[in-house]
Amino acid sequence: MLTRFICDLSDRSCRSGMLLLLSGMILLAGSHVAGAQQPEAVPDAPGRWERERAVAWHSTIPWLAGFNYLPSNAINQLEMFQAETFSPDVIDREFGYARKLGFNTARIFLHDLLWVQDSDGFLKRCDEVLGIAERNGMRVMFVLFDSCWHPVPRLGPQPAPLPFTHNSGWVQSPGIEILKDPAKGPHLQAYVQGVVRRFANDKRVVTWDIWNEPDNFDGGAAKRPDLEPRNKPELVNRLLPQAFAWARAAGPSQPLTSGVWRDSENTAELDDCKRIQLSNSDVISFHTYGDVASLQRCIDRLGAYGRPLQCTEFMARPNGSEFEPHLGVMKQRGVSAWCWGFINGRSQTIYPWDSWRKTYDGPPPVWFHDVLEADGRPFRQTEVDYIRRITGAR
Secondary structure, eight states: OOOOOOSOTTSHHHHHHHHHHHHHHHHHHTTOSTTOOOOOOOOOOTTOOOHHHHHHHHTTSOOOEEEEOOOTTOSSHHHHHSTTTOOHHHHHHHHHHHHHHTOOEEEEEOOHHHHHHHHHHHHHHHHHHHHHHHHTTOEEEEEEEEOOSBSSOOSSSOOOOOTTOTTTTOBOBSOHHHHHOGGGOTTHHHHHHHHHHHTTTOTTEEEEEEEESTTOOOTTTTTSTTSSOTTHHHHHHHHHHHHHHHHHHTOOSSOEEOOBOTTTTOOSSOOHHHHHHHHHOSSEEEEOOSOHHHHHHHHHHHHTTOSOEEEEEOOBGGGTBOHHHHHHHHHHHTOEEEESOOBOSTTOTTSOGGGGTSOOSSOOSSOSSOSBOTTSOBSOHHHHHHHHHHHTOO
């Protein structure tokens, strides 16, 4: 963890020296392992926070430990937030479980079609979720866009889950038709700026995640092929900088980010999407589903950019990505941490990614993601005991 310093912050020299020292500590933390990779330099995109501002912001928040959240009775973002299926009582109960584990943050995905359907009602429901989070001692990271899973989202009643299949109903935002023809998405700017402006100075929002895994493809393509063009990453890369610019123009007091995810420990040779993400992100976020050595490399190499780090996805047990020791490592290194999944429900992410290709007839002996059953019972008692120890839950 970064050391907190005591000085008169009205003294410019003291304040400047403190921020430089904090920045230097982040750089040191990112390069302490022998043979650390030299990161490819990225230019600052217009409006990006200066490194010192990002470090100063980071010094004002506690260590963040939390989870990616979808209610147990929702199959996707649309089912979570549409008026007919919005369930504040379920969210409150499940956030209560999280509070008992010491989690203090949740990462929650939004969707552009919710804005199209009913922007006022959608914002009210976002506000209600933030209120529920606050009552349970948590802050929220909202995710505005996402390139994972089904590329053709539809409003209204959502499909039932495919039996024993990981994330069978999750939908992309924006859908592939808008990516192929931007003229079909004139609402996107209004959506981004409407949501960000509404909560731009809301302390319940801790960070804005502009786009989740922007250049990813539909993980269920084995059963629904040919829905996405091969040049999807190129289409996304054209829109991604605009999405950052739209959000920044709304004047948020919180930092913006988008997490590098594919080969996230490699910073020596960046692809186009990574360059856009890193050059626009005020704080650097990443995903890792590998063992603890892989996690350490991500922290070392991305930390060399000298900005606060947020691991917005980890924890896939069969891959060697587990709470112990990953959560403890991230606390020690001052890296904010959100595991994938929390409640076993309609998302069915206790099943592995390969459930789209292999047949399962019941729960796997080792859950892939998620921590608790819908009634609060843990998958592993020793695991939740470890989480509580690391978070300091009482």
